[in-house]
Amino acid sequence: MMIYTLNVRGVFPVNCYALINEQSQHGFLVDPGAQGEDILAVIHEKHWQIEKILLTHGHFDHTGAVNFLRQNLDIPILIHENGKDYLQNTTLNLSACCGEHILVDDASFVHDGDYIQLADGSLALKVLHTPGHTPDSVIYYNADGHYALVGDTIFKGAVGSTEYPGGNKTDLAHSLKKIFALPADTILYSGHSRPALLAQEQQRNQRSMSIN
Numbered sequence: 001m002m003i004y005t006l007n008v009r010g011v012f013p014v015n016c017y018a019l020i021n022e023q024s025q026h027g028f029l030v031d032p033g034a035q036g037e038d039i040l041a042v043i044h045e046k047h048w049q050i051e052k053i054l055l056t057h058g059h060f061d062h063t064g065a066v067n068f069l070r071q072n073l074d075i076p077i078l079i080h081e082n083g084k085d086y087l088q089n090t091t092l093n094l095s096a097c098c099g100e101h102i103l104v105d106d107a108s109f110v111h112d113g114d115y116i117q118l119a120d121g122s123l124a125l126k127v128l129h130t131p132g133h134t135p136d137s138v139i140y141y142n143a144d145g146h147y148a149l150v151g152d153t154i155f156k157g158a159v160g161s162t163e164y165p166g167g168n169k170t171d172l173a174h175s176l177k178k179i180f181a182l183p184a185d186t187i188l189y190s191g192h193s194r195p196a197l198l199a200q201e202q203q204r205n206q207r208s209m210s211i212n
């Protein structure tokens, strides 16, 4: 299993991730937020067979290239069921206030505890619902590989913002607890930072909570 980071940029820079089984070249694409043509060129150049697009939440900077890629790849789009409104509402998904008009059609919905697998079973990601930044935020956790795709719930050196529509501080605190219950050596791949080690973020979080 390889995790590739594609640094794409629309209004904001965002990390799009490709999780690829190097034997089969099959894999998942996570949060293709912009530059769909460039992402597609990489997919073709590397001969990847992307089976599904996974979304960590419905903010437009994570979904901006979804429609383009679906049209070209004809694959399912997965998001938490609470993301339905975000995909269809440019105020909720924040694209309207950035002068963009990003909508996503025809997503399939995932739920807490679901497993998302490649067709040959070689990669399984567990869905953990982690609301707070948005009501539809999830992380995709791979226990064998000791990593999680965490979207905007937690970053290297920071936690997710709750200032946007649907944000909720209490929910975020519960979700961080859920994340910190994972093994300490889990690597967190976020939407807008370099990878983070769970143990370090947990220590940082405990310190900042004791100061406040």
Ligand SMILES: [Zn+2]
Pocket: 057, 059, 133, 152
């Ligand atoms: Zn976000």
